[in-house]
Amino acid sequence: xxxxxxxxxxxxxxxxxxxxxxxxxxxxxxxxxxxxxxxxxxxxxxxxxxxxxxxxxxxxxxxxxxxxxxxxxxxxxxxxxxxxxxxxxxxxxxxxxxxxxxxxxxxxxxxxxxxxxxxxxxxxxxxxxxxxxxxxxxxxxxxxxxxxxxxxxxxxxxxxxxxxxxxxxxxxxxxxxxxxxxxxxxxxxxxxxxxxxxxxxxxxxxxxxxxxxxxxxxxxxxxxxxxxxxxxxxxxxxxxxxxxxxxxxxxxx
Ligand SMILES: Cc1cc2nc3c(=O)[nH]c(=O)nc-3n(C[C@H](O)[C@H](O)[C@H](O)COP(=O)(O)O)c2cc1C
Ligand code: SF4
Ligand code: SF4
Numbered sequence: 001x002x003x004x005x006x007x008x009x010x011x012x013x014x015x016x017x018x019x020x021x022x023x024x025x026x027x028x029x030x031x032x033x034x035x036x037x038x039x040x041x042x043x044x045x046x047x048x049x050x051x052x053x054x055x056x057x058x059x060x061x062x063x064x065x066x067x068x069x070x071x072x073x074x075x076x077x078x079x080x081x082x083x084x085x086x087x088x089x090x091x092x093x094x095x096x097x098x099x100x101x102x103x104x105x106x107x108x109x110x111x112x113x114x115x116x117x118x119x120x121x122x123x124x125x126x127x128x129x130x131x132x133x134x135x136x137x138x139x140x141x142x143x144x145x146x147x148x149x150x151x152x153x154x155x156x157x158x159x160x161x162x163x164x165x166x167x168x169x170x171x172x173x174x175x176x177x178x179x180x181x182x183x184x185x186x187x188x189x190x191x192x193x194x195x196x197x198x199x200x201x202x203x204x205x206x207x208x209x210x211x212x213x214x215x216x217x218x219x220x221x222x223x224x225x226x227x228x229x230x231x232x233x234x235x236x237x238x239x240x241x242x243x244x245x246x247x248x249x250x251x252x253x
Contacts, residue, residue, distance in 0.1 A: 001020070001023055001027045001044070001046040001047070001048060002020075002027060002028065002029075002030065002040070002041045002044040002047055002048075002086045002213035003016040003017070003019060003020040003027060003028065003029030003030065003047070003048045003049075003050065004016070004029070004030055004032060004037065004047055004048070004049045004050075004104075005029055005030070005031060005032070005042060005049065005050040005051065005063060006031070006032050006033070006050075006051050006059060006062045006204075006222030006224075007031070007051070007052065007224075008052055008053070008064070008117050008225045008226045008229075009061035009115075009117040009224070009225060009226060009229050009247055009248050009249060010050050010186055010248055010249030011028070011051075011052060011083040011114040011115065011117070011138075011248065011249055012050040012051050012081070012083045012110075012155035013031065013050070013249070014135075014253065015081050015083055015112055015114075015138065015142060016048065016050035016081065017029045017050055018088060018139060018142050018166075019050070019081060019142050019145070020148060021063070022142060022146040023146050023149070023150070025229065027090065027096055027242060028040075028228050029048075029050075031202045031253065032062065032065045032078075037173045038069065038072075039099065039190075041072070042072065042200075043061060044076070045075075045076055045077060046057075046076065046077040046078075046079075047066060047073075047077070047079070047110055048078070048079045048080070048081060048118050049078060049079075049080050049081070049095065049099075049160070050080075050081035050082075050083065051080075051081075051083070051095060052081060052082075052083050052084070052117060052224070053084040053088040053091040053094075054174050054178075054179050054223060055085065055171050055172060055178055055179055056088045056089050056090065056091065056168070056170065056172045056175075057094050057176050057179050058094055058095045058098065058130060058169040058179075059179065059222050059223065059228055060088055060179055060180075060181065060182055060222050060225065061086055061175030061204060061205065061222040061224070062095070063178075064188065065100055066099060066102060066202075067098070067102070070102045070103075073099055073102040073103055073104040074102065074103035074104070074107065075103060076103075076104050077104075077105050078096075078104045078105065078106050078152060079106075079107055079108050079109070079110070079149060080092040080095050080099075080108075080109045080110070080144075080158070081096055081109070081110045081112060081159075082094075082109065082110070082111050082112070083112045083114045083132070083138075084111065084112070084115065084125075085113070085115070085116030085117070085118065086109065086116070087166070087170060087171075088167060088171070089158070089163055089164070089165075089166035089167025089169075089170045089171060089172075090107025090124045090158045090159070090160075090163040090164045090166065090167035090168075091109070091111055091167070092110065092111065092157060092158030092159055092163075093109065093153070093158045093159045093160065093164050093167065094158075094167060096109060096158075099114045100178070100195045100251045101131070101185075106159065107150065107154050108149065108154030108155050108156050108157075109155065109156060109159045109161065110141065110142070110145045110155050110157050110158075111137040111157040111158050112136065112142070113133070113134055114134055114144070114249075114253055115131040115134060115139070115247050115249070116137050116200035116214060116247070116249060117216050117224075117229065118239060118240070118243060119225060119228050119230065119240075119243050119245060119246050119247060120230050120238065120239060120241065120243050121239060121240045122236045122245060123242070125128040125244050128252075130250065131247070131251070131252045132253075133149075134252075135249070135252040136233050136252055149195060153189075156187055162242055173193045173208070174229050175205050178223070179223065182205065182207075182219060182220045182222060183219070183221040183222075183223055183238070184218070184219035184221070184227075185220045185221070185238055185239075185247070186207065186208075186217040186227075186237075186238050187217070187236065187237050187238070188214065188215045188216065188217055188233060188235055188236060189236075189237070190214050190235075190236045192233040192234065192235035193214050193215050193231075193233060194213075194232075194233055194235075195210055195212075195213030195214050195215065195234075195237040196210060196232060197210050197215075197229075198230060198231065198232065199236060200232070202213065202226050202227055203221075203226065203227055204224060204226070205220040205221060205222050206220065207219075207220040207221045207222075208221070208252040209228060215236070221238070223238060225238065228243065228246075229246045229248055230245055231243075231246075232244070234246070
């Protein structure tokens, strides 16, 4: 088994790595951002794929990765882990349907509530202790899910018609359009930005460049929130107007 993940702020990476470690000593998790990943996973016949839910759908960068490498999934067994701040309905199912359309055999799904990566929406922020507790609970859920997978009875969270209806009416119908294309909405506060270049270095989409010692955003943002959570001057925002709290999995484990 091999793990593949896309992760903006580390939750999905952490989940994929722990799942692999629990499964056996030979399984490893690979980021879709790394060039060497394709070569490392090509011969696998069983994948787990972890990703952060965005409005009950799959981030555009991961959708593109799946469809750009269609041949990789044909006839392969896939188990999906969807990480989320609160609720996704059919997080696993959303990616599952895409993979099935590429010929994969989706055998189950797991939903993990984790710290919310949206740093610029006050209503979504939780106290540090609460986030630590969520991560502990997620670890426990992963252990139980691996046990069930090994026993031939994989968890089916997010898979099926009822979950799909919940995902559609709970989120996608109203906000799903936001992830249909890459976004041009990342905002840079030029008064705060010191041109350190960290955001440019971290962005998985090469959406940011530094010009005249200020960050400049383009129209290729996959809304992963990595740069927003890491900017030392809190100069970046996307959905909200100001950064309330910066998160990252390293704060919670
Ligand atoms: C643009 C965006 C949309 C999101 N939409 C949802 C959502 O619909 N439901 C939810 O529970 N969490 C939502 N989240 C929260 C993330 O899914 C969650 O924090 C995830 O665990 C982040 O994982 P990562 O650290 O691997 O990026 C959203 C986050 C972002 C950045
Ligand atoms: S990380 Fe922040 S301060 Fe540094 S260049 Fe990017 S926006 Fe500016
Ligand atoms: S600009 Fe920021 S939020 Fe957008 S894809 Fe790049 S790192 Fe992620």
